[in-house]
Amino acid sequence: MALRDYELVTVFDPDVPDDQVPTAIERISQFVTGRGGEVVEVTPWGRRKLAYPIRRKLEGSYVVAQLRLDPTRVAELDANLRIAEDVLRHLVVRKE
Numbered sequence: 001m002a003l004r005d006y007e008l009v010t011v012f013d014p015d016v017p018d019d020q021v022p023t024a025i026e027r028i029s030q031f032v033t034g035r036g037g038e039v040v041e042v043t044p045w046g047r048r049k050l051a052y053p054i055r056r057k058l059e060g061s062y063v064v065a066q067l068r069l070d071p072t073r074v075a076e077l078d079a080n081l082r083i084a085e086d087v088l089r090h091l092v093v094r095k096e
Contacts, residue, residue, distance in 0.1 A: 004071050008077075010081065013061075013086050035073045
């Protein structure tokens with residue numbers, strides 16, 4: 001099982017209070033580490049205006065994370081983030 005580098009950009013619902021965002025990040029980190037991956041770095045960008053409304057929301061809390069994860073687990077992470085109610089959008093990109 002060779003780990004690959006990924007970048008995860010997550011936009012959290014603005015209804016999540018700013019002091020609860022680290023808890024949501026920790027939940028994602030535990031998901032990754034529980035499946036043999038590692039979280040290299042997490043960079044919160046803070047609350048920003050969205051380019052277009054998503055679920056009638058006009059802003060969201062952006063977080064960028066650098067991950068190392070088994071490629072077979074990426075679809076599982078993607079599915080988990082898709083059903084998370086506090087996540088408006090996410091994008092997992094493989095880094096070269």
